[in-house]
Amino acid sequence: MSEVVLRLQDVNKVFxxxxxxxxxxxxxxxxxxxxxxxxxxIGPSGSGKSTLLNLMGLLDxxxxxxLWIDGQATARLDDAGRTRLRAHHIGFVFQFHHLIGAFSVLDNVLMPLMLQQGKPATAQLDYARHLLDAVGLPNIEQRSAKALSGGQQQRVAIARALVxxxxxxxxxxxxxxxxxxxAEEVFALFEQFNRDTGCATLIVTHDPRLSARCPRVIELLDGRIVSEPGAL
Structure with missing residues (x-):
């Protein structure tokens, strides 16, 4: 069995x-x-998917x-502790890319690193450029993010999540x-990076064609796991 990256045990959320x-x-x-x-x-609207994702991402x-991330318990961490753990262990991609339009493509990819440490190291710059190549966007690193199509912006967002x-x-x-x-092309990128980097990857999707391509599917209904072969 491969390394456990994320573990939840008897997690409840009450607003x-x-x-x-x-x-x-x-x-x-x-x-x-x-x-x-x-x-x-997967699961219908209101099933708790977004709430669960926010907990997994230490946003709530x-x-x-x-909940453990790489073996570290998180329930008693303060905001600063959760922020540090999130920054070093978790990447996010959302439906809306949330790029900064006035910034270049490369600066958008590097943004998580710049927020953590300031100026990126040379190796980090090289890796960011490698990721842009890998998502099919070579030679546009200085282009304004607002000049890109929706699909291109989402590819930049994937590179940013992986940097x-x-x-x-x-x-x-x-x-x-x-x-x-x-959508097919972007999903193929998730499959590629999952294979290449070995990171645990969880995708919330309403598209049954995409979920069918995932080796594992967790289904939520009314805040409960109703279909999950690997549930504890």
Missing amino acids: EPDTPRAVHVLHDISLELHAGELTAL TPSSGE GKPALLLADEPTGNLDTQT
């Missing part, structure tokens, strides 16, 4: 607890993601239960804003 408006969104979620796995997270905290060599890559509907052909 506005101890009030008449309390909403129990996630119920006793237990699962593991391993290095090299490509996993799809569970109401109860524990820190994360152990865990999380993608929230990364093809949901793209046409069918571009």
